[in-house]
Amino acid sequence: MAIKRRATTFLALSMTTALLVAGCGGGGESEAPAESELYKNPVTLTWWHNASQDGPGKEYWAKVAKDFSALHPTVTIEVEGIETNQLQRTRLPAALLSNDPPDIFQAWGGGEIREQVEADYLKDITDQVKDEVANIGSAVEIWQVDGKQYGLPYRMGIEGIWYNKELFQQAGITAPPATFDELNDAVTKLKAINVIPIAVGAGDKWPAAHWWYNFALRACSVDTLRKASLENNFDDQCFVKAGQDLKAFIDTKPFQPNFIATPGQNDPTSANGLLANGKAAMELMGDWNKGTLDTVTEDQEALNKFIGWFPVPAITGSAGDPKAALGGGDGFACAKNAPAECVEFLKYIVSPEVQKGYAETGTGLPVAKGAEDGVKDPALKSILEATTSATYVQLWLDTAFGSTVGNAMNDAIVAIFAGNGTPEQVVEAMKAAARK
Amino acid sequence: MTSTNPTLDLAGGASAPPAGPRPARRSSARAAETRRKWYEIIGLTTPAVIVYVMFVLVPMGFAFYYSLFRWRGVGPPTDYVGFDNYVLAFQDPIFLDALRNNAIIVFGSLLIQGPIALGVALLLNRNFRGRTLFRLLAFVPYVLAEVTVGIMWKLLLSDAGTVNAMLESLGLGSLVQAWLADLDVVIWTMLAVLTWKYVGFAIILLLAGLSNVPQELNEAAAIDGASWWQIQRHVTLPLLGPTIRIWMFLSMIGSLQVFDVIWVTSVPAVRSLGASATMATYMVDNGFFARLWGYGNAVAVILFAISFVAAVLFQRFLLRRDIEGAITRRAN
Numbered sequence: 001m002a003i004k005r006r007a008t009t010f011l012a013l014s015m016t017t018a019l020l021v022a023g024c025g026g027g028g029e030s031e032a033p034a035e036s037e038l039y040k041n042p043v044t045l046t047w048w049h050n051a052s053q054d055g056p057g058k059e060y061w062a063k064v065a066k067d068f069s070a071l072h073p074t075v076t077i078e079v080e081g082i083e084t085n086q087l088q089r090t091r092l093p094a095a096l097l098s099n100d101p102p103d104i105f106q107a108w109g110g111g112e113i114r115e116q117v118e119a120d121y122l123k124d125i126t127d128q129v130k131d132e133v134a135n136i137g138s139a140v141e142i143w144q145v146d147g148k149q150y151g152l153p154y155r156m157g158i159e160g161i162w163y164n165k166e167l168f169q170q171a172g173i174t175a176p177p178a179t180f181d182e183l184n185d186a187v188t189k190l191k192a193i194n195v196i197p198i199a200v201g202a203g204d205k206w207p208a209a210h211w212w213y214n215f216a217l218r219a220c221s222v223d224t225l226r227k228a229s230l231e232n233n234f235d236d237q238c239f240v241k242a243g244q245d246l247k248a249f250i251d252t253k254p255f256q257p258n259f260i261a262t263p264g265q266n267d268p269t270s271a272n273g274l275l276a277n278g279k280a281a282m283e284l285m286g287d288w289n290k291g292t293l294d295t296v297t298e299d300q301e302a303l304n305k306f307i308g309w310f311p312v313p314a315i316t317g318s319a320g321d322p323k324a325a326l327g328g329g330d331g332f333a334c335a336k337n338a339p340a341e342c343v344e345f346l347k348y349i350v351s352p353e354v355q356k357g358y359a360e361t362g363t364g365l366p367v368a369k370g371a372e373d374g375v376k377d378p379a380l381k382s383i384l385e386a387t388t389s390a391t392y393v394q395l396w397l398d399t400a401f402g403s404t405v406g407n408a409m410n411d412a413i414v415a416i417f418a419g420n421g422t423p424e425q426v427v428e429a430m431k432a433a434a435r436k
Numbered sequence: 437m438t439s440t441n442p443t444l445d446l447a448g449g450a451s452a453p454p455a456g457p458r459p460a461r462r463s464s465a466r467a468a469e470t471r472r473k474w475y476e477i478i479g480l481t482t483p484a485v486i487v488y489v490m491f492v493l494v495p496m497g498f499a500f501y502y503s504l505f506r507w508r509g510v511g512p513p514t515d516y517v518g519f520d521n522y523v524l525a526f527q528d529p530i531f532l533d534a535l536r537n538n539a540i541i542v543f544g545s546l547l548i549q550g551p552i553a554l555g556v557a558l559l560l561n562r563n564f565r566g567r568t569l570f571r572l573l574a575f576v577p578y579v580l581a582e583v584t585v586g587i588m589w590k591l592l593l594s595d596a597g598t599v600n601a602m603l604e605s606l607g608l609g610s611l612v613q614a615w616l617a618d619l620d621v622v623i624w625t626m627l628a629v630l631t632w633k634y635v636g637f638a639i640i641l642l643l644a645g646l647s648n649v650p651q652e653l654n655e656a657a658a659i660d661g662a663s664w665w666q667i668q669r670h671v672t673l674p675l676l677g678p679t680i681r682i683w684m685f686l687s688m689i690g691s692l693q694v695f696d697v698i699w700v701t702s703v704p705a706v707r708s709l710g711a712s713a714t715m716a717t718y719m720v721d722n723g724f725f726a727r728l729w730g731y732g733n734a735v736a737v738i739l740f741a742i743s744f745v746a747a748v749l750f751q752r753f754l755l756r757r758d759i760e761g762a763i764t765r766r767a768n
Contacts, residue, residue, distance in 0.1 A: 089724040093509045119511035203703030258595055261617030261703050269594050404508060407726035411530075411708040418619065418709055436506065436524070436728055 043339045044076045046102040048092065050330070052081040056361040057291075064357075068348050075341050088112075089403075096121045096335075103338035104345060107151040107331045109142035110229070110395045111402025116333075117145040123334040124148050128343045132350050136367045142395050143331050151333030152350050155364035157287025158327035158387045159210065159312070162379070166306040167195055167281040176310035180249075183313045187254040190281045196256040199280035200417075201264025201271035206398065208259075208417045209410040210284055210326070211249070212426070213397045214312045216242035218320040222392050229400040232434040234427050238319060243423025245315070247416055256280060260418050265292045272296050276303055284312070286328065287365045287383045294362075309379040311386050324392040328399055329367065401430070408433030496740065499733045507730035521734035531735070533710030534718040537623050541714070542691040544627045545634070546684060552631075553638030553683075554676075558668060560639070561646045571643070578636035586700025589629045590616065593701075616702060619711040626698055626712055633697060634690070638683050645679025646672065678758040685750050692743045695720070715739045 047065065051057035058081050065077040080102075082091055087106055095101040096116065107113055107122075116122050126149040133140045133149060143151035163176065171190045177183040190197040202208035217225070220238035227233050256262060256274060265272040272289070274280035276297035283289070290307070297303040314322035332349060334342040348354060352370030359366040359374025365384055366374060375381055387393070398406025412429035415421025503521055505513035525531045560571050577585065592598045593615040600612045615625045649672050657667045695716035702712035708721060719739060723732020 085725075089727070093727075097509070097511075115508065115510045121510075203705045205705050205708065208705070258614045258617035260619075260705050260709075261594075261614065263703060269591070269596070403725070403727035407721075414705045415709060418705070420619075420709070433726070436726075436731065 038340055038344065039072050039074045042074045042076070043341050044078060045104060045339070045342055045345060046078045046080070047332075047345075048080050048082055048087060048095075048102040048105040049332070050082060050084040050087050050106045051363070052083045052087075055363075057363040060358060060361045060363075064349060064354055067354075068345055071348075072341070072344075075345070077345070101335045103342045104332050104334050107143060107333035108399055109151065109153070109329070109331060110399040111406070112399065113143060113150055113333065114145050115402060117148075117150055121336055122150040123336050123338060123343065124150060125152075125334065125343050125346070129347060132347055132368075135352070135369050136350065137369070138393070139329060139367050142329065143333065151331045152346055153329040153331035153367045154349055154355065154358060155287075155331075156327060156329030156367045156387070156393075157365040157383050158325035158390055158393055159214075159284060159286040160309050160325070160383065160386065161282050161312060162275060162285055162289050162293070163282045163308050163310065164275065164278060164280075164306045165308045167193070167278065168308075171195075171281070176308070177313045180313050180315050184249075184252060184254075186282075187252060195278075196274060196280035198254045198256075198282045198284070199262070199271035199274040200255045200259050200284070201262050202255075202259045202414060202417050203261045204264040205410045205414050206396075207264040207271060207284070209398065209413045210396070212242055212246050212409075212413045212416075213326050213394075214284070215245040215249075215315075216397065217312075217324055217326055217394055218242075218315040218318045218322075219245065221319050222321055222324065222394075225394050229395070232401060232405060232430075234430045234434075239427045239430075240423045243413075243416060243426050246413070247423060250417060260414070266296065268296055268298075270296065278302070278306070287380065287387075288363065290377055290380055291363045307379055309382050321391055323390060324394060325386065325390040326396060327387065327390075327393040328396040330364070404436055405430050405433045408436075499736050499740075502730055503734035503737050505730040508727045509729035513730060517730070521731045522738065524731065525735055525738060530708070530710040530713060531715075531718055534713040534715050537626075537710075537712065538692055538694075538714050540623055541627055541630060541694055542688055545630065545687050545691050548627070548631050549635045549638050549687065550680070550684070552635055553642055554680075556635075556639050557642035557646060558672070560643060571639075574639045575636040577633050578640070580633070582633070582696035583700050585629070585633050586697050589632075590701050593625060616706065619706065619709060622702060622706055622711045626702060629701055630691075630694065630697055634687070638687070641679055641683045641686075642676065645676045648679075649675045681754050681758060685747070685755060688746060688750065689743055692746060693739065715742070 047061075049061055051061055061081070062079060065079045069075055069077055084106075088108065092101075092105060095105075096119070101121070107116075113122070129149055129152060132152060136153065139153050139156040140149065143149060143153060161176075167190065168176075168186070171186070171193045173186045173189055177186050187197040200208055200211070216239060219241040220228075220236060224236045224238060228236075228239075256271075259271075262274075263270040267273060268277065271280070271283055272285075272292050273296040275283045276293040277299075293303060293307065294300065311325060332346055334346060350368050352368045355366040355368040355371035356374035358364070359371050360376070362377060362380070365380060365387065366372070372384065375384055394400070398410055400406075401409065408429040409426060412421055412426040415425065416423065502513055504516060504518060506515040506517045506520070507513035556574060560567060560574070593600075595614060595617070599615065603609065603611050613621050616622055653671050653675070654667055657671050662670070693716055694714050698707070698712055698714055699717055699720070704721070707713045707717055713721070715735065716739065719732050719735040722728050722735060
């Protein structure tokens with residue numbers, strides 16, 4: 001049998017180390033040097049990002065760091081790509097508790113950045129990034145706390161339904177569904193030609209939870225959603241309605257069998273794999289999906305030919321704004337005591353030129369105006385258009401509500417998918433987690 | 437050397453002190469000896485003690501300290517809640533599911549692996565062609581990394597995976613299961629994978645134990661007319677007792693703390709529904725993914741307490757004879 005203490009030891013150890021180092025920290029708050037002192041003294045910036053896998057994303061960040069050092073020879077940048085979960089759940093929290101966090105690091109915005117600001121971890125960059133904020137637009141709000149800017153996004157996009165145009169044609173569906181009634185209709189037609197109408201990676205929880213988020217977006221008013229994000233107030237009945245709508249939708253059996261164990265992405269048996277290889281006709285996913293579909297397809301050319309994208313359909317007669325969309329992005333923030341060069345580097349990352357190069361990697365949609373030309377893929381172009389024309393972009397609810405409520409919410413939604421949870425239990429779980 | 441020894445002895449004898457002060461000298465010599473022994477003990481164990489205290493006891497102390505706080509890992513813990521986190525854990529049905537799953541794995545492992553390992557070990561202890569190869573094969577799964585095993589079984593057991601395909605082609609289509617998706621089946625799937633992975637360890641332990649059974653006893657029994665079965669039952673098995681009990685102990689502790697194979701083989705959704713969660717996966721899911729660091733530490737302390745109590749009870753009642761034997765032998 002297993003003789004494994006590793007997990008326990010690891011948890012205890014990492015938390016201990018964190019506290020020990022935190023105890024030593026606190027003192028010596030260095031004042032940011034005046035503008036004129038920029039680039040005078042050699043500095044080293046450590047940069048943690050989440051493009052850990054070899055590929056265009058990781059290569060591009062390496063190039064960005066090198067280019068910046070070439071422009072400003074006093075700045076050396078040490079880049080480390082760390083897998084998202086590890087970075088977000090363990091490495092970053094532990095590093096922030098210590099007195100030696102990375103200078104610039106991945107920031108997901110929403111509830112998390114709020115907690116980080118409350119703990120005084122982040123540099124207030126409001127005054128330095130006014131131009132960048134103006135150029136990026138409303139997306140920056142996700143990295144704001146109480147009107148102050150603590151980070152900037154480099155990628156932002158709304159989610160929608162990725163679909164197989166050829167299968168739609170075979171099933172006799174003439175136009176992408178614009179309402180849920182039309183979507184249900186499409187599901188029936190796709191079943192008739194024996195393909196999986198919709199693939200969902202419920203095994204990873206969040207791909208399933210995003211269906212509930214969209215029902216909530218349709219059922220709840222923008223004000224209710226704002227209030228929920230800021231105050232963790234989930235009293236509105238629309239959150240129960242979201243679960244009821246989801247349950248009704250699941251009951252029409254639009255998903256592949258045994259979806260509860262299907263992973264979201266990264267291997268051919270995942271929901272991504274089902275769509276990429278023509279076994280499923282639709283998948284609800286964010287703007288990064290093109291890149292992940294590419295990694296699991298058996299026939300890249302066929303995929304490029306059949307893949308399309310349309311926004312999540314509206315629900316007729318619902319309280320929510322039909323042109324509102326769910327979205328999210330990735331950004332970077334500077335640690336409280338990072339040198340002033342950190343902010344300069346952050347500004348460089350979101351400059352239109354660097355953003356255009358980022359868009360050309362095809363790993364996500366850029367946020368800066370002037371970078372749109374970098375988007376070549378037709379599906380990504382339609383997302384970019386939809387993002388610009390969306391009246392309101394609601395951040396992924398699990399990010400907006402913070403990890404604790406987000407995790408409990410996702411677990412309870414998954415229980416609905418598994419057939420042993422109720423719409424009311426989702427709201428109860430969210431409220432209970434908010435008190436934890 | 438031999439030629440000088442007598443000289444030395446003579447010199448020693450010549451300079452031998454009178455009888456009077458001798459006992460005093462001797463007792464002070466004994467004291468010096470005791471002191472030297474203590475210096476030796478302290479000197480040799482200090483490094484290990486420091487490492488043990490720093491990396492085992494201190495973290496355990498901190499884990500307990502943190503477990504008393506409502507703390508999300510941002511900023512130092514300040515919101516003291518006493519034992520609330522412990523109460524919350526035992527009120528969470530998913531944690532109770534995790535406890536049940538751990539119990540299934542503890543007893544399942546003992547009941548399934550024990551007999552298999554014993555049978556295979558007895559078989560492999562006989563002389564036959566290719567014995568080394570079979571020993572090697574039995575041990576291979578144990579040597580493989582947990583993550584490798586997890587991913588391998590995840591692929592084999594997927595809906596369109598090898599296991600179901602084999603069952604189909606053998607005409608056993610009725611046995612086809614959603615091994616990793618059916619919430620009632622998945623814990624038994626996990627038990628099967630764990631058994632496959634760790635039975636080799638039991639076999640190797642028992643083989644080592646068997647090699648310590650004196651051949652003479654077997655021969656004597658054989659001469660007295662005992663059959664092979666009788667020899668195994670009345671000679672080998674009793675002598676194998678200590679090894680079996682040690683294996684049971686290791687298996688039990690390992691089962692209580694099992695993490696990696698389950699983490700890799702079973703998807704997050706199935707874990708969070710309680711179908712395949714164990715205390716350790718529950719701890720990581722809640723501690724890190726739900727960012728409930730105080731709560732996660734409370735679960736860690738519960739896991740430790742259960743393992744500790746189980747270990748102490750096991751030693752007290754089942755390992756006592758083995759340990760006493762060892763101590764008595766040393767005392768003699």
